[in-house]
């Protein structure tokens with residue numbers, strides 16, 4: 001059985017390494033600095049990003065990226081999305097062409113607006129085997145062996161199945177999906193709605209409000225995802241509604257927590273300066289503002305969240321503007337036979 005390498009030792013990278021190692025896989029975890037590698041090797045716990053989860057002895061921890069990826073069947077990239085290109089550049093000259101790269105990062109590249117799997121193929125070549133891992137997967141829970149389900153998407157069935165075989169365990173159930181665009185966009189776009197759900201809770205609105213945000217949020221996630229080439233049904237799956245529910249309703253979520261503080265009146269600068277963890281929805285809101293325009297789709301909730309984040313708009317005013325928006329129908333295309341005057 002060949003090795004799984006994990007590039008990025010934050011919360012999610014550490015949880016994945018721990019889960020795979022408990023399933024008996026040989027695992028190598030790469031962290032940026034020698035100091036951090038030494039410390040993790042000594043205490044076998046990632047106190048900064050995933051306190052409470054003991055890293056099994058069969059996880060090799062190293063600050064040498066070449067050592068980490070050597071003889072790997074699969075390499076998982078799990079840094080903030082802003083670092084994915086840099087990581088690919090680091091492994092470009094040494095990675096064998098058959099080694100599967102899995103992206104577990106949720107976001108878009110800022111200027112190019114590329115999805116993470118596109119960034120990887122942009123650097124490593126279009127034919128390099130790439131898969132996307134996404135789903136309702138809080139690191140804090142996977143690190144504690146709480147039963148979890150997830151999805152792996154790849155253009156080639158055999159690539160998705162190889163990752164499924166390698167990652168699957170008694171506490172981690174892995175599904176496959178051929179819809180790379182749908183799985184990847186669902187995972188990235190839900191972070192904006194989670195910011196909105198946090199804002200709603202911070203303003204002390206109720207369950208009605210949050211439910212409306214999630215449901216209408218899913219509508220606009222699917223609208224953009226389909227315009228980008230995703231399948232509508234994927235947004236009804238684990239990487240769509242599944243991840244949206246997990247992120248919008250959980251205090252584990254960094255996006256929800258950031259939104260909650262915004263709703264309570266803190267500024268974005270203050271919030272970001274007080275956390276050492278990545279809040280992907282902030283950069284994603286910027287990218288989506290451009291993507292919505294590029295694909296000509298309406299995304300009223302994401303747009304208001306963008307204004308709260310970057311134009312100092314009062315969250316209460318944003319809610320009023322959403323409530324008083326022009327009248328519209330719930331479902332764009334009528335799917336039932338109608339005998340009225342629709």
Ligand SMILES: NC(=O)C1=CN([C@@H]2O[C@H](COP(=O)(O)OP(=O)(O)OC[C@H]3O[C@@H](n4cnc5c(N)ncnc54)[C@H](O)[C@@H]3O)[C@@H](O)[C@H]2O)C=CC1
Pocket residue numbers: 008009010011012013032049078079080081083086104105106107137138139140276277278280
């Ligand atoms: N935490 C979670 O529950 C989940 C996170 N994700 C996604 O995984 C990605 C990573 O998230 P977390 O692990 O939670 O982040 P984190 O904030 O816990 O840790 C980020 C890690 O990346 C490292 N890093 C940052 N810039 C780097 C660079 N240029 N080169 C190398 N390493 C760098 C940091 O040192 C840190 O170890 C994000 O895109 C997130 O959306 C996906 C599913 C679950």
Ligand SMILES: O=C(CO)COP(=O)(O)O
Pocket residue numbers: 106135136137138139191194243246247252253254255256278279280
């Ligand atoms: O993607 C996640 C859960 O599936 C993690 O969400 P946060 O980045 O908001 O913590």
